[in-house]
Amino acid sequence: MDEIPLILIVDDDETNLVLLRSILEKEGFRILEANDGGMARGIASAKTPDLILLDIMMPGEDGFEVCSKLKTNPQTADIPVIFISAISETDKKVHGFDIGAVDYITKPFGRAEVVARTKLHLRLSSARKSLIENQRNKLKQLTQAQQEILIKPEELPLAGFSVFYNPIQEAGGDFYDVIQFGKDIYGYFCADVSGHGLGASLATSAFKALIHQNAGVLFSPNETMQTVNSVLWEILGGDTYLTAVYVLLNKRKKSLKIASAGHPPVIYSPVGEPPYPVRTDGDVLGMFPNIIIEKIELKVNDGDRFYLYTDGIIEESMNEKISRAEGINKLLAKIKKTEDIKMAESITGIMGELFPSIGKAGDDILLMGVEV
Structure with a gap:
């Protein structure tokens, strides 16, 4: 000191x-x-x-x-x-x-x-x-957009996830990642950077690098988010910010921990029950030097599903702008409709109904589904 x-x-x-x-x-x-x-x-x-x-x-x-x-x-x-x-x-x-x-x-x-x-x-x-x-x-040395390759479901099959991602530009501002921390313990990340293009993709690359450095079984999701924010604040200085959600699934303990930094709510779909949004409070990343992230933990069962997504999913439907509340209700209905089919087919079906002309979307589109 x-x-x-x-x-x-x-x-x-x-x-x-x-x-x-x-x-x-x-x-x-x-x-x-x-x-x-x-x-x-x-x-x-x-x-x-x-x-x-x-x-x-x-x-x-x-x-x-x-x-x-x-x-x-x-x-x-x-x-x-x-x-x-x-x-x-x-x-x-x-x-x-x-x-x-x-x-x-x-x-x-x-x-x-x-x-x-x-x-x-x-x-x-x-x-x-x-x-x-x-x-x-x-991280200041980053000079190229989205240098990291997004992981594919077949590369980590036991994580049980499927994903649809469509950036409106070659360098998108949305991001996801899935990391295995140990036997039956997985971290799922979804983020949305303000803006598009090179600046947003640089922030995206920084976020992915920081997640890999600071997430794991030694840290709770909210602790990881707070550490990531401290670095992003130094890098971005409040000019660019991210909303993000981090879900830590421990299959052995049947535990689902959620930390959300100003991000749309995770949708949780228990077996045999209607899906619902898990609403959490948390500050966005990169805007303030210190943030508060609410702690949320759910008990889950085999076959339960949860969904992470960015705001493009709930602010557009049929390629038209809608309110967030309306968008979440539409997403809940589509998730309920596809709850009995395989996860990969569920994601495809949801996207097909919400965005029949995906090429006309006005924002990056990202939807990830996970089955416990």
């Missing part, structure tokens, strides 16, 4: 504040203090500390609530949070990690442990920032 790290200590006990300040100041760190949750969040937003040491048992907002609010605020979402508390129950600790904390120190704490864990997470945070900067510099 170029500057002396700034650490925010949050505790309603003055003795703990004094003790932690003494420990960390002797290590050369700069210190901020807060004795309640509201004050802590205000300081974090205004000063953007490099790390927060946060007590759990406090009057008013407890540490869990404070951490949750910090992680849903784009200004503070990336700040590492370490809980310091007398709470020792495993389920409480796990809950802390689930809401975004990076570590846990049990009271009464020792000086050596506080210093070691603080330095560790400051180094990890610095390394992540350096990684993002390194990726940004590498």
